[in-house]
Amino acid sequence: MSDIGLKQILEGALFASREPMSIYQMKKLFGDQKAPTEGMLREVLASLAEEYQGRAVSLIEVAGGFRFQVIDVLTPYLANLTDEKPSRYSRATLETLAMIAYRQPVTRGEIEAVRGVAVNTQIVRTLEERGWITVVGHKEVPGRPALLATTTQFLNDFGLKSLEELPNAEDLIVTPAEDLLDQMDNQSE
């Protein structure tokens, strides 16, 4: 920690974090090293907040902890960026969501096993930010992977009362492997 100051560490972590940061998480930044006390942290946070006075972002405390937030007066400018029509989710995103909806609670590794491709962190983040999926726990295997499940908001947004109302996807498979094999057999006869 010698040449990097506590203030700089907190400042960087607050900007890197997408969620408000709690005092507990701030202490975690120091790993095995001796973490600063809550008093020290709050003192540094206060002085950091002061340094950002008059800038375009301000350091505020919310329920979940501390975060940097773009000041409200800039809203009209930022709104000019967003008039474009909504984009579409990639196939990878849809498949990940489908896996979570139908196979929950499920880990990323399990999704990867079925999809045969690594699941990008960004996809999981996108779905989390959308409020459709959430971490409901951790699987007690090495690495303690997060268990993902869909939320009530997911049901609401898709007009479902419960997951049981999800259509049975197995019926939709157009050409399952067996059919393909059957076809081949027929042709070879």
Place this chain on the structure above:
Amino acid sequence: MSDIGLKQILEGALFASREPMSIYQMKKLFGDQKAPTEGMLREVLASLAEEYQGRAVSLIEVAGGFRFQVIDVLTPYLANLTDEKPSRYSRATLETLAMIAYRQPVTRGEIEAVRGVAVNTQIVRTLEERGWITVVGHKEVPGRPALLATTTQFLNDFGLKSLEELPNAEDLIVTPAEDLLDQMDNQSE
């Protein structure tokens, strides 16, 4: 724009966006109002970058535009926050990516010819889903194979402004072709 300065608007917009912001997007911030010229914008960006000297974040230009990023020295602290290890890529994946980055646009067949082994479909999919490569066309030869190239996001994620900034791989090889041939000649005598 009266009491909010141009610098503050850019600063806020840069912090509000996860993706790098292009000059074009910066002009869009001003909606129907008269947008500043590129020259003005670059001037303000330069002075903003200077103000953040010595802070925990710095203003960087990459292929897609400008973004704030947390300074490298803080990465070990941030790593303490999560149990998740950042994704590692296999040699096969990296070699495929390298072929596409250095030889683009390139077909899968061309990659296979150089690597001497088949290119796994999953590798191409993983790179596509990561947003690093894309199909830019088809080669007009039998089978019309897809031509693969890297994306702007690839450059952004590797902190590059353009492909020219890629490390020069030819310099990394010590033994030139002629020497190898000489060796063989000597051995066969």
Place this chain on the structure above:
Amino acid sequence: MITHVQGELPIALIEGSPLTQLPEDLYIPPDALEVILDAFEGPLDLLLYLIRRQNLDIIQINVAEITRQYMSYIALLEAMRFELAAEYLVMAAMLAEIKSRALMPSPVGSEEDEEDDPRAELIRRLLEYETVKMSAEALDELPRVDRDFHIAEAQKPDIYKRTAPPTVDLSELVLAFGELLARARLSSAHQIEWEPLSTRQRMSDVLMKLKDRSELTLSDLFIAGEGRAGVVVSFLAILELVREGLCALIQAKQGSQIYIRRATQDV
């Protein structure tokens, strides 16, 4: 003299431990075959390694022996990585050609055409591959987002956030899952049985409740009004959670209250 590449060529790591016994020529003992196939990116990679590190003399290779052995791999490999073994075989064929040319006296007075020289072609390929290999290593060393540096971001004001995110139609989701299943079937030999959805939903619900409270009683999970079907679903969900090691059931003594807890490593 062989010029060594500066620095260390990466030594293959097999399941975390370095591979110490490396082949001395292109012959790979059958029991090490799988290891070699995993450690090297293909015949070019292996050959490059042998030339750079082991001072392999291409001309001195006992090509007949290697070819015979390569042929026997093919039987061994039928179920495994046939296409990869084939690539090694092509390499052996190329070496055989080089060797046979080296052994034959060249006709007096006829200068051999460079373009026809299989050695020149092999070396061109080896160097081209080596360039790619080095580029891949250089690429991996570049600072990369989320690994070496992080994007700085601040919370946007509310109005800004409320821009329409993409919408998804339920049918798109179902279709995506259908395609996934079809693909998974094509690639997997056996079909895994999954719990019915109602059970999986209840499993998520239980885990969600355990996020707020360290333990639950069984009665917390049986909701009056759901009737017997509800009890059965809850019961199945708990059993499945326990089976998958996601929860633990705890009872102090016989007949006393049963608690459900999140599984921990030490339970």
